[in-house]
Amino acid sequence: MPDQPNVRIILAKLGLDGHDRGVKVVARGLRDAGFHVIYAGLWQPPESVVQAVADEDADWLGISLLSGAHLTIMPRVMQLLRENGLDRVGVILGGIIPEADVPKLEQMGISRVFGPGTPINEIVDFIRAQQSRV
Numbered sequence: 001m002p003d004q005p006n007v008r009i010i011l012a013k014l015g016l017d018g019h020d021r022g023v024k025v026v027a028r029g030l031r032d033a034g035f036h037v038i039y040a041g042l043w044q045p046p047e048s049v050v051q052a053v054a055d056e057d058a059d060w061l062g063i064s065l066l067s068g069a070h071l072t073i074m075p076r077v078m079q080l081l082r083e084n085g086l087d088r089v090g091v092i093l094g095g096i097i098p099e100a101d102v103p104k105l106e107q108m109g110i111s112r113v114f115g116p117g118t119p120i121n122e123i124v125d126f127i128r129a130q131q132s133r134v
Contacts, residue, residue, distance in 0.1 A: 017043075026064070062093075
């Protein structure tokens with residue numbers, strides 16, 4: 001039974017990364033947990049994703065990256081969120097992210113990095129815990 005149906009989450013694949021099986025599994029799992037999920041699709045530029053966050057009044061932005069471009073793409077995403085007054089939006093990142101890069105991403109303002117094989121309930125529990133602090 002959904003207990004937080006008002007939580008809106010945009011999920012997207014940025015750049016040229018075309019592998020979307022994982023993000024689709026996450027989208028389904030979050031939807032099944034009662035969240036309102038909008039999947040923005042493949043090959044999105046940061047500007048389009050941030051515009052979707054604004055248009056949909058999203059609480060969270062989830063990015064899936066397998067291309068290795070996380071230290072190039074995510075600073076732009078975070079800058080655009082700030083420039084558009086969307087600092088309140090939580091950002092999570094999933095994909096192939098070297099452990100050594102996680103602290104850099106967290107310093108940018110990314111709330112959490114989830115690696116391959118993360119159980120959906122771990123992502124759900126994290127978002128619920130963060131929402132309860134708001």
